[in-house]
Amino acid sequence: MNPEKDFAPLTPNIVRALNDKLYEKRKVAALEIEKLVREFVAQNNTVQIKHVIQTLSQEFALSQHPHSRKGGLIGLAACSIALGKDSGLYLKELIEPVLTCFNDADSRLRYYACEALYNIVKVARGAVLPHFNVLFDGLSKRHSLRGARGVLSHTGLGRWFALAADPDPNVKSGSELLDRLLKDIVTESNKFDLVGFIPLLRERIYSNNQYARQFIISWFFPLHETESNKFDLVGFIPLLRERIYSNNQYARQFIISWILVLESVPDINLLDYLPEILDGLFQILGDNGKEIRKMCEVVLGEFLKEIKKNPSSVKFAEMANILVIHCQTTDDLIQLTAMCWMREFIQLAGRVMLPYSSGILTAVLPCLAYDDRKKSIKEVANVCNQSLMKLVTPEDDEPDELKPALQRQTEPNSEDSVAKQEGTASGGPDGSCDSSFGSGISVFTLVSTDRAPVTLNLDGIVQVLNCHLSDVAIGMMSRIAVLKWLYHLYIKTPRKMFRHTDSLLPILLQTLSDESDEVVLKDLEVLAEIASSPAGQTDEPSPADGPDLRVGHSELQVPTPSRASLLFLLNTPKNTKEVPAASSACVFKNEQHREARALNLRPM
Template identity: 45%
Template sequence: MASDQDLYPLNQNLLRLLTEKIYEKRKTAASEVERMMKEFVTTNNTAMIQKLIKVLAQDLTLSDNGHYRKGGLIGLAAASIALGKHIRIYLPQIIKPVIACFNDADSRIRYFACEALYNVVKVARETSMPYFPEIFDVLSKLCADSDTNTKNGAELLDRLVKDVVIESRTLDLEIFVPLLRERIYAKNPFVKQFLVSWISVLDSAPEVNILDYLPEILDGLFTILSDPRLEIRKACESLLGEFLHGIVTSPQNVDYAAMINILIAHAQSQDELVQFTAILWIKQFIKLSGERMLPFASGILIAVLPCLSFESDSRKNVRENAKQVNQELVRLIPREMEDTPEKCDDILTLDLHGIVDVLIVNLKHDAVPTRLACLRWVYSLFDLVPRRTFKSIDKLFPALLVAIQDTSDEVILATLEVFAELSSVCDQLQVMYKSSENQPEISYFRRFIGELLRIFKGDRSMLEERGHFMIRQLCLLLSAQDIYEVIAEILLEEADPKFASIMVQALSSILLTASELFELRNLLKDFSTAATHKLFEKLYRCWANNSVAAVALCLLTQRYQHACAILEVFADIDVTVEHLSEIDKLIQLIESPVFTYLRMQLLDPAVNGYLVKALYGLLMLLPQSEAFGILQRRLDCIPWQKHSEETANVGIPKNSSRVSSGSKIDIDFEELLNYFRKRQYLLQTELRKARRASNLLSSL
């Protein structure tokens, strides 16, 4: 036991009272210590002040004896009150022993430490700020203390320290923020609440600009936001809302780049609130910082593209904000300057390769809205930055070919629009690249048409179900003449005559019925220019793969004499049910508005004798069916009685070539007829082989 000499200016009696369990006795002892210290302060007896603090702090508070530690803490609290403003001189000797007691295993000592530190900070206030990191560290542990009294005492201390911080002008965030960052990933819910409350206090402090340090704690705050406890989520959501408001109010000094990747990561969270909040922040960042977000575009797309497919009402806000982010991001991309192609790589800091990779991945997304958004992005890139986007064409092209086979008509239409834009871009870049030895040949339009035909060949059901729709849309987006010419050129090299015949049948049907091909039909019907003659010849050689389609082309172009010649070849062709079905459809078309001009020409059989003969030829091919009756009734309407007996009987005038005056037809129809015979012979041979193989397989 220490002697009175060792305890001076305390004594054994005062020590006993300081360590009593009874509150009144401890209060009496504390009053005595306070009286003594006031006396020393009044007389300016610094030696005795130092001596009393040393005894209370070193000999008692840091003692191995638990009772002494309690007494020392009580005494230091009283001494601090007595010191008043003079405490700043002695604060290091007082506060450090008190803080050391917060690690004590005895909950009573931790509680007394709370009381002591409360009194020290209450007196010292601003002077205690250099010790704020140590105080904060203590508080962050006490908020989750297992002892209720200690936790309550810590809450009182916490409120006091917050008041002091708000008033403070000397808080050093450079020291404090690392400690905050370390604690912010704590698992304990009380610690999470404590941290959120403290960050909120710092945000409200007029002399503290916590926004400067937001990048260091933002990830932790979003982690806290995902806590399952409602009160923690609400508090954190409110705090993040305040921060975002501060950013919107003063956007000029915000380090967007340091935070955007954090937001991108949390925008992919499975937690609805976290995801919504992160996307909301990203939207504001794009609005506030503009093109500075372009280097992060690929990451932003990774986060927002899947969100476009959310259908539930609970995720409606996420979907709508993601949609806005997607739209705003596209608007940030500046258009390439056409007159400075050599500088196109320096126009903007856009991670185009990264964006393309993200789009390719999401083109396979399960949801249609996401796939559509990806295709709109590809379209925009070809439109806005064609030179740079073209460098990624070898990656994009296969992905677009997959998209063209999508189950959604919307996706197919969007893909066709992309290919149409790609075709336009290729035309623009042809001049730029043709002189460069290192650049690939730009023939993606023809390549696309070839791949489309390959897809149709491999999947006949797609040709039947979507082929007409796709070709019509292509003709609407691009030149129908160009499309038909390219298809004809490719089909001329087709090794499978059966597929070529099926494809020509589809193309002929579209040509004769679709409104999108109105101009091409009129061009062929007019047949008045050398260019039209070349087009006819090119189409004819392809159409020769299908005998009925070839007749229809001749009727459309008013080459009635050649139509008659083709029909004569039918005598040598194995006319199948498929042929009869196609002839039936042609008869229906002859009765449609497309062939109104043809029907009107029947009023003058003397001039249009080959037309009459061609129609009779079709009639002779048909069995007596409904189509036979329709055509027969039409032919019965020809006004034979208005013409001479010779004309009526023969019906074939000497001059039946319907070509505008002054135009010359430089077409070798005899050569075309021979070509038609060869193609039909080849087709018939292949069909017989296929039937023999089928019969053999059946017999086996």
């Protein structure tokens, strides 16, 4: 620092003391600065106040000399104390140089930066809220450790960390004091900009650092208690979404704590933004830390309660894919939680779930073959499967162009579905799931769930069922579930299903050779339904098929019983065991199928 330079209104003694290596001398200089600024406040001399702050910032706090930086920090804190309630007018100028010092390679200097910012915030209180995101960002973001000349020091080469996860215990302790102060201010304020805060919180929640995760989670609790009715939630969500993917344990804990806080605010409806952070929450649920997993379960449980209270405001469509993905994870806790959510999801949303059935079945069907080691997941998956199957009705066999008007008249909205399912929504097979996770979430589109036309994605469902039935590695219970689905679809939507008969017959015939009698019986039921279904049958004689066949106006064609029998025989190898007579009789029940029974069909 140039000793000849004019630092007025700071006296040479103040300047000399601010640059001293001894803390006590810098403290004396700070007291002098406080006295000087108080005089300017009394005189309403804003020009000189700004000049003092600018000098302390540019010439000291941002200096290349470490002792000068320390002097600048304590000087800025002294200015804030002297300004008192007027400090809010100068907060930007006071805060920015202090935050810059968070990057310093010197741990003592980072500690002094925490101390200075603590004093600035303590004086300003609620006036810092317009700058809250900047402060939160400084506490939670990853900093590069930089030396005096702004170059990465050897101690910080390539290393990044959140201030909340600072390796120095004194710095970490100082940041925790500052963090608690900010939470107190947010809690007591009615002007907290929640909308602006969410994007930052979302960003930081994905930190990999243990301390940063803990810091993020800790913020959710005070937000629960804030009295704010002006919190800028829209602006805050993008920040939360960005930070929620942090892998750091403490950053995750910090993020979770803030979500809990936001959930508890009566005037803030965080459910509107749940699709933006749900994926990150499920990733945090897989954290190695038991405490963080538990906190995340609490957060999900709070969301579940809100969803059950007001399902009509839940964006089911935007969350279905998230649940489908996490229902297929290898982490048992995540999979069980996601499956429990899916169960409540289907029961709460009702027929709104039908367009997304193929994805749900992709996640659910393999779980049905789990053994007792994953009994809880299997039981919840079975409820999901049964509940989803019940949603398919003969209405779904109507031509798509006729459905919108019909559905507007007959389709229940989300609230109706909740009322009907209320008795079963909380009584799943795994009681432990219900207390922490639970109800719905849903699907892929932004359309309103209570009035939007519902279309059954039959092509996608059949493709998934065909794929699972063709998979030799899939378990018996999953194969049975696939066949039950096919049978149900042929019963409820025969006309649409017969478009898929040609693609399904080969695998259905091949399944007759399955080693499980239960699978074979269920397969025969499906084949019998295909043969006996009225869909596609004709009304007039067809020259090609003989006097018993009729040609109608339908374009759909279905094999007659004799054709079905012929297909069975053509696909029958010579060295397979016969289908038991009792089994055949229980499937081909009516008169027109006796021909098939008489042929003594054998599986291929």
